[in-house]
Each structure stands twice: as C-alpha cells, then as structure tokens.
Amino acid sequence: MNYRVRGQMLTYFFLGILAFLFIFPIYWIFRSSLLDLGEIMGYPPILFPEVFRWENYSEVLNRVDFLKYIGNTFIIIIPVLIGVGLTSSLAAFGFARIDFPLKNFWFSLVIMTILMPSIVTLVPTYIGWSKLGLTSTFLPLIIPAYFGGGAFNIFLLRQFLLTVPRDLDESAVMDGAGYFKIYSQIILPLVKPALVAVLLFTFVGVWNDFLNQLVYLNDQDMYTVALGLSTLRSSLTSPMHLIMAGTMIMIIPATIIFLVGQRYFTEGIATTGIKG
C-alpha cells in the first residue's frame, strides 16, 4: 500500500514537471508581451515583469491592423464552418446509415485522402484557382469546405453515428419518412456532440492555418491574423516585444475556444483513434 502511494506521488511529481514545461512557452509569450525592448533583450531573463506594459498591445494594434485581420479571418471561418458542418454530416450519414453499392470503396477512398500530404496537391490546386481568376480572393480558402468538409471530419462523425442505435431511423424509414427528413430531424440532433467537436476543430484549423493563406492572399487588405503576424515578424522595424504582443493576440481566441469546448476536443479526438 505504501509502495502504491509513493508510486502515485512520483507520477504526480513527474506529470507536474512536464505539465509546467508544456504550459511554460505560453506563459513566456505572455510575459514577453508585457516588457519593453530593453527588458526583453536583457540577461538574465526577467521571469516575472515588474511593470505590466499593456501599452505594447495598443502599440501593436496601431502598427498592424489586427482588428481588420481578425475580421478577414472570420470572413473565411464562418462560411467554412457552414460548409464543413453541412457536407461532412451529410456524407457521414450516407456512409453510416444507408446501404448502397460500392459504399466501402468510396469510404476507403475518403479515408485514403487523409494519407495524402496537402503539399502534394497545393501547386496544381493553386494553378486551377488562378485559371479561374480566383486567387487573391477568399474563395479558394472557403469553397473546398463545401465538398465533404475533410475526410477526418467525415470519419469522426461516421464513427460517432455507428454508436447510435439504428432502430430510430429504421422505423422512420418504415413509416415512409424520406432520408433527408431522417437526417435533419433525427440524426443531426443526435450527432450534435460530435458535430460540435468537428466545428471546433475546424475553427481552430482555419485560425491556425498559415500555408494556404500565405499562398492565396497576397493583398494586404485581405490578410488574416496569421499573415499579419508573419509580416510583423519579417519587418525589421518590429521589435520582439511587439511581436510577442501580436503573438498573444493570435493565441487568445484559439485558447478561449479550447477552454470552453475542452470536453468536445478531447472526446472528439479520442473517438477517431479507436479501431482505425
């Protein structure tokens, strides 16, 4: 018994240290965002700011139009959320609830696209959009969401649907209800927790995306938060403490979303890994 208790204590000690190390970088950005340039370049490093220089934030907001970039990011995020929510749940319903020929073939095709690194298709896709004259618009970042909404999301929703008993919708079929009615009135309400997880992942995914935004958005008026931060970093006149304040601005929304929907995140992730 004593041995057990000591084992638990040791485990907590170890986990505590690691948890500290995992959180530390986030604290470090926060700390650095509140110092002035002299303090941030000082050595030894200041572990805890004596004066909280919140004016760094207003200065960085003056220098870079972050509010506009946040707006631009939401111009992308909102239609993407609608597209992903709609088409990934439609596909998941089809795969989990309706029997039709070649279903397994199509489903494995969907799963195989997870194995395709996005960089392979980036260049031809970009050329395709530029032929349509749509580069330097938000559309290349939005429209793909309306075509299945990502293999990963379809997979997650389907896994979830497989755990929901089929009796409900089967009896509705017997009663002559159309499939769309079953989908919208029976399945969608049932699948809500998984759908929330999918939407949260999608939000964070768009918010965190960098490469696609870098490739498609060249006009400074259309910059997203990520691009704004990246330009701030590459301009020589932006000192480190302002970059850190900008970084903090980028981190906050994703962190809030995570803290609010924490349960959905971890449970959503957990369901995708089982019996792959």
Add this chain to the structure above:
Amino acid sequence: MPTLDRPTSYKSHKRRQIWAGYLFILPAILGILIFTLAPLLYSFYLSFTNWTVLAPKKWIGFENYRKVFMEDYFFVKSLKVTAYYSIGSVVAIVIFCFTIAMLLNSVKRAKAFFRAVFYLPTVIPMLAGAICWIWMFNVDFGIINYALGFLGIDKQYWVGAPGSVIPSLIIIAVWGAGNVIVIFMAGMQDVPRHLLEAVEIDGGGWWKKLTSVTIPLISPVIFYNIILAFINSLTAFTQTYVLGRNGGGPNDSALFYSFLIYREAFKYQNMGYACALAMVLFVIVGFFTYLLFKLSSTWVHYEGGSKR
C-alpha cells in the same frame, strides 16, 4: 399491405436507397475528384512541362525529373532533412505520448486537468508557437540556455546551428502533439482490467503487463498514431518558414521538402518543376505508407481476427 405488391415496392425502395446514398455522399466524392484526384493528374501532366507562369508552357518530357535527380542539390538535401525530421518526430512523439498516456491513466485525480494541459499546445497556432520557441531557443537571450546554465550545461545553439536545428524542431513537434496523448489514453481505457490482473497474479511486473497485454491490445491505436504523425511530419512548413528570412534554417539545414516545393512554385514561379517535385514526394509517401501498412500485419492485432 398486400403481399403481391411486395417485390416491386421492395425494388423501388432499394432504388430509392441507392439514389439517396449517393446524393448524401456526393459532395464528398466531388471533393475527392476536384481537390485530390484532378490536382494529382494535373500535377503529373505539368511535371512534364517547363511552365513558369510568365513564359508559355512547353512539353519537355522527363527534363524536370532528370534535373530533380541529377542536378538539384536541394532535392537531396531536403529529402535528407525531411527523412531525419519525419523519423525523429514520429519516434519521439509516439514514445513520449505513449508514456504520458500511461502515466495519466494510472493517476486517480486531476486526470482531466492534466489532459487539458497537455492538449492545449495543439490548439496554439503553429506560427505563434514557432515564434515563441525560436525566441526561447535564442542562444544569448533564451530562457532555455539560461535554465540549462543552472544545471551546468553549456550554451546550445538549438535552432541556430545546422547540427541541432532538427532535434530542436522535433521538441516543438512533441510539444504540439497532445492529440496523440488523448488518442492513446482512449485506447488504453479499452484494455480489460482482468487481463492486467491476470499478469499480476502470475507474478509479472509492469514491464510484462506492458509488453504482453497493453501494447498488443492497443497496437491498432499505436499504428494509427504512427501513420498520423508521419503524414503530419511531411506537411511541416510553418516552423521552417519562421526560421529565417529565406526560410530553411541555417545553411538550409531545415529545408523541409514542403518548403522546397513552396519555394520553387511561389518564389521562383517554376510551376512545372515544383509539380515534378510534388510527384516525387507523392511516390515516396505512397511507398512508405504501403510499407507501413504491409509491416503492420506482423505486429498490429485487430480484435476479431485479421482485419487487413
């Protein structure tokens, strides 16, 4: 309902079902055709041309591929860098996250709290995370060298030197791999307690429990995480973009393959050449994924017999 009607009504029901099924998955299928298969074919075609956006497109046969394999110093370099990073990050992520998941599943309290803490970096934008880590890795002002000083460890160059840049990036990758921990934890919860207890009764210790019960039972989860980490490692881009004004790290020691493709296509406008590079990557990834799946049958056990 009259019995005579049955065959026809059953048939029309069946037909309705097929139509409905295809309608529901239609957007997803179109998505694969438009955003995966078509780009692949188009990329394959363009890889035989010298298209540079400005000049007209010309068919040049295997010239791009010849250049890739015979002349491009950066191709070999980035392939080595990417392989190093891929193997290193997959091994580090799987071992680290497996260990953390084991520890987390063994504690009684605050499990959800720790899980949230380890997951949090995953939602931090890679751009922000990379900026912060590179600042912490700073040779002169960085907190990491400062902290190591207390342990009597000399200053390290971290992302500042060709020899240590990839291991440093692997540390960042492990930091951002909290989702793998969560997946492992879920898998481990499905391991039946009585099997672990049976080992205990036989006098086996934790090592025996680990190797003869836990690992075999969650081998599908381990395999899934390996595949996931592998594909993720190939799309790593932001880290190396942040590393310097030209990207690629000191002496191109962090020139990831994805960055090479990006640079050829969007900095130098060599679209045809970038497509050839992408096709080579596609073949390499396909080969290694196939290999991983092939090898998996020797150590991955699915419940209820062999499922691939």
